[in-house]
Amino acid sequence: MSHTILITGGACSGKSRFAEELALSHGGPLCYLATAQAYDDEMTERIARHRSRRGGVWQTIEEPLLLPQTLARIDGEHRAILVDCVTIWLSNLLLSCDGTQPETEEYVMANLHRLSATLREMTTPVILVTNEVGMGIVPDNPLARLFRDVAGQSNQLLAAVADELHVVISGIPLQLKGRAS
Amino acid sequence: MSHTILITGGACSGKSRFAEELALSHGGPLCYLATAQAYDDEMTERIARHRSRRGGVWQTIEEPLLLPQTLARIDGEHRAILVDCVTIWLSNLLLSCDGTQPETEEYVMANLHRLSATLREMTTPVILVTNEVGMGIVPDNPLARLFRDVAGQSNQLLAAVADELHVVISGIPLQLKGRAS
Amino acid sequence: MSHTILITGGACSGKSRFAEELALSHGGPLCYLATAQAYDDEMTERIARHRSRRGGVWQTIEEPLLLPQTLARIDGEHRAILVDCVTIWLSNLLLSCDGTQPETEEYVMANLHRLSATLREMTTPVILVTNEVGMGIVPDNPLARLFRDVAGQSNQLLAAVADELHVVISGIPLQLKGRAS
Known part of the structure; x- marks a missing residue:
């Protein structure tokens, strides 16, 4: 019943644009569920730029x-x-936690499992955008390492529940799971 | 008329070697247009190593x-x-600018659009090597973040104008756009 | 005679799990050759987690x-x-060297060539897990840059000798070399 599509890629790789095209192929009305908060000017500007690209169907x-x-x-x-x-x-x-590592990881993983369970129950198709963050040098800072590990586990978990996985490189999508073949 | 090939990949992934093979398949004379400047010993040595790999046809x-x-x-x-x-x-x-962010980004994007327009007009085939830099942890430093965003947008823009896109991973190329099929 | 499989991917991308599945398809007994040393609690915990996932056939x-x-x-x-x-x-x-750069790189590359030669001689199939570390921003620190370059060269060298290369993204493998077809 549920249909989940996971779209991964690096920063500014065209993931959001590809995700929007996939969503638009469903017709309207569409929901854009934004997780970012505008905590500084850079972010405000980035959110505004993304929003202005989307039309009134959202x-x-x-x-x-x-x-x-x-x-x-x-x-x-x-x-x-x-x-x-x-x-x-x-x-x-991660940032909403006080930073004690084992509990933080447990809390984030519990949320991820809840997301995974919710996705299996949805009747509306859900397209999730995620990021590759684990292909650089190991970060010095322990919080960055924890984030990198959690992000990798999240991608694995969501790709396992997803019907389709696409990676976007230089704006060009490559389907890794769920190909019509 | 124009034929543009974009080759992307991580550091030391074999991008340059693959690009050279593609170029050599055209016969000579060939032009190697190097953008790097030798500002320190590490760079001088790296440039010399690349140059010594190329033969006299260049x-x-x-x-x-x-x-x-x-x-x-x-x-x-x-x-x-x-x-x-x-x-x-x-x-x-980026480094040639004084660093005021909105103008810097505008200046770099104007150059990118000029490159894109030039590529469409070329009669000589052009093979461009680029880097994936957006698959690690978000950098702390704002200039690195700006660079990462600009590099991602550049890859999208050039892949859109390119006839072929290849990503090189561990020396092995994967064609993402323009496959003969 | 020899059969070498190289598996690459980012941090926590599911590389080890995929490698273990490939190994298990050979039946037992199997050898798990671990290169990590538990020098702190984070690492001890990570090694224990990996080990507990593997059964008695190893x-x-x-x-x-x-x-x-x-x-x-x-x-x-x-x-x-x-x-x-x-x-x-x-x-x-790298860390076992005193850090003088040209000799360190030479020492590591000599070890890599020795590994490559050994792999060609093996009669037991060998599955090697490696990491993509060159798709983030260029690191500030020279040792990290050297590591990134060496890791990239290692991936190229091992993929050249390998019969199969797979990249794992979000837990999903993509074969880049040695496809049956």
């Missing part, structure tokens, strides 16, 4: 933390939901 | 900043031109 | 430095050998 909901709960609540109200993006949601969850 | 031109202008000027003089690499050109452009 | 050998020598010594004793991972071995080699 309802925008901003939810930094309660992603599974929000998805469950709005299920059935749109032709498709685009979550942009999972990585910022994970980062918000 | 004319080398070093141009850190005026890439579109140089391409337009030498059009028609070689069987193929290899640009190695776009990422260093972007970095040179 | 013999574990820990060898941080003498990888080619160990492979040659145990050749013929198992149905397959899983090396997890090459990147940590390279890091151990």
Whole structure:
């Protein structure tokens, strides 16, 4: 019943644009579920740029933390939901903790399992944008390492539940799972 | 008329070697358009190593900043031109600015659009090497973040104008656009 | 005679899990050749987590430095050998040097060529896990840059000798070399 598409790629690789095209192929109304919060000018500007690219067929909901709960609540109200993006949601969850490592990781993983379970129950198709963050040098800082590990585990977990996985490189998508063949 | 090939990949992934093979398949004379400047011993040594791998069929031109202008000027003089690499050109452009962010980004993007327009007009085939730099942890430093964003946008823009896109991983190329099929 | 499989991917991308599945398809007994040393609690915990996922069919050998020598010594004793991972071995080699750059790089490259030669001679199939570390921003620190270059060259060299190359993204493998077809 549920249909989940996961779209991964590096920073500014064209993931969001490709995700929007996939969502638009479902017709409207569409939901844009934004996880980013504008905490500085750089972010405000980036969010505004993304929003201005999207047209009137989109309802925008901003939810930094309660992603599974929000998805469950709005299920059935749109032709498709685009979550942009999972990585910022994970980062918000990490930053909302006091930083004690074992509990932080446990809390984030519990949220991820809840998201995974919610996705299996959805009737509205969900397109999730995520980021590759684990292909650089190991970061010095322990929080960055924890984030990198959690982001990698999240990508594995969501790709396992997803019907399709696409990686976007230089704006060009490559389908890794769910090919029609 | 024009034929543009974009080759992307991580550091030391075998991009340049693959690009050289593609260029050599055109026969000579060939142009190696180098954007790197030897500002320290590490770089001097790296450039010398790359140069020693190439044979006498190559004319080398070093141009850190005026890439579109140089391409337009030498059009028609070689069987193929290899640009190695776009990422260093972007970095040179960024570093040539005084660092005020909105103007810097605008200046770099204007250069990118000029490159893109030039590539469409070229009669000599152009092979461009670029780098994936957006698959690690978000950098702390704002200039590195700006560079990462600009490099991602550059890759998208050039892949859109290119007839072929290849990503090289562990020395093995994977074609993402323009497959003969 | 020899059969080498190289598996690459980012941090926590599911490389080790995929490598273990490939190894298990050979039947037992299997050798898990671990290159990591538990120098802190984070690492101890990570190693224990990986080990607990593997069952009794595995013999574990820990060898941080003498990888080619160990492979040659145990050749013929198992149905397959899983090396997890090459990147940590390279890091151990680098850290075992006093840090004078040209000699360090020479020493590491000599070890890599020895590994490559050993792999060609093996009768037991060898599955090597490695990491993509060159797709982020250029690191500030010279040792990290050297490591990144060496890791990239290692991936190229091992992929050249390997019969199969797979990249794992979000837990999903993509074969880049040695496809059956």
